[in-house]
Amino acid sequence: NAGVTQTPKFQVLKTGQSMTLQCAQDMNHEYMSWYRQDPGMGLRLIHYSVGAGITDQGEVPNGYNVSRSTTEDFPLRLLSAAPSQTSVYFCASSYWEKGSPLHFGNGTRLTVT
Amino acid sequence: KQEVTQIPAALSVPEGENLVLNCSFTDSAIYNLQWFRQDPGKGLTSLLLIQSSQREQTSGRLNASLDKSSGRSTLYIAASQPGDSATYLCAVNSGGGADGLTFGKGTHLIIQP
Numbered sequence: 036n037a038g039v040t041q042t043p044k045f046q047v048l049k050t051g052q053s054m055t056l057q058c059a060q061d062m063n064h065e066y067m068s069w070y071r072q073d074p075g076m077g078l079r080l081i082h083y084s085v086g087a088g089i090t091d092q093g094e095v096p097n098g099y100n101v102s103r104s105t106t107e108d109f110p111l112r113l114l115s116a117a118p119s120q121t122s123v124y125f126c127a128s129s130y131w132e133k134g135s136p137l138h139f140g141n142g143t144r145l146t147v148t
Numbered sequence: 149k150q151e152v153t154q155i156p157a158a159l160s161v162p163e164g165e166n167l168v169l170n171c172s173f174t175d176s177a178i179y180n181l182q183w184f185r186q187d188p189g190k191g192l193t194s195l196l197l198i199q200s201s202q203r204e205q206t207s208g209r210l211n212a213s214l215d216k217s218s219g220r221s222t223l224y225i226a227a228s229q230p231g232d233s234a235t236y237l238c239a240v241n242s243g244g245g246a247d248g249l250t251f252g253k254g255t256h257l258i259i260q261p
Binding site for chain 1: 237239251253
């Protein structure tokens with residue numbers, strides 16, 4: 036059971052470039068989300084989805100797009116990378132019921148120069 | 149807005165000691181509270197989840213308690229081992245779904261051999 040898989044593990048971008056961070060889960064979880072983790076800021080929610088075809092914004096959505104065409108996949112797109120988007124990005128998933136534990140991927144470390 | 153505070157921010161203790169990590173939150177209207185462990189360069193691993201109706205949960209050497217009325221949770225680690233060295237985060241779910249999670253900034257724990 037692979038759980039939550041994120042690719043790539045590391046990425047360096049130049050300002051203005053675009054890219055997609057991939058996230059896939061094999062646990063048939065309805066809920067998927069993207070967080071960024073920055074020193075001194077903790078984990079902040081970027082976007083989330085409660086099922087295929089449904090997405091919504093979290094606390095810090097600006098500069099990011101998401102889509103959910105299947106239950107398994109939830110890619111995060113950076114439209115025009117900025118140095119402020121240098122961070123570690125985590126994808127997470129869970130069942131939708133209240134009280135279901137959240138499962139995290141191992142993260143993507145992104146540097147924007 | 150829910151705020152979650154973890155004290156201390158860092159802790160170093162000799163192997164074998166019992167220790168307590170603290171988590172406090174400002175809004176007692178929560179659905180559940182979850183404790184996570186994060187190893188360097190890795191994602192978060194769920195350790196214990198306490199529903200709002202529960203007072204504590206136990207898993208092996210770990211015991212988490214919840215006092216909703218006072219806005220506090222503690223994670224008790226018995227007979228600490230060097231392998232317990234990690235950052236421990238608590239997350240409070242105020243919204244029901246996983247998008248309602250608010251994370252603390254974590255306690256960085258070092259167990260000295």
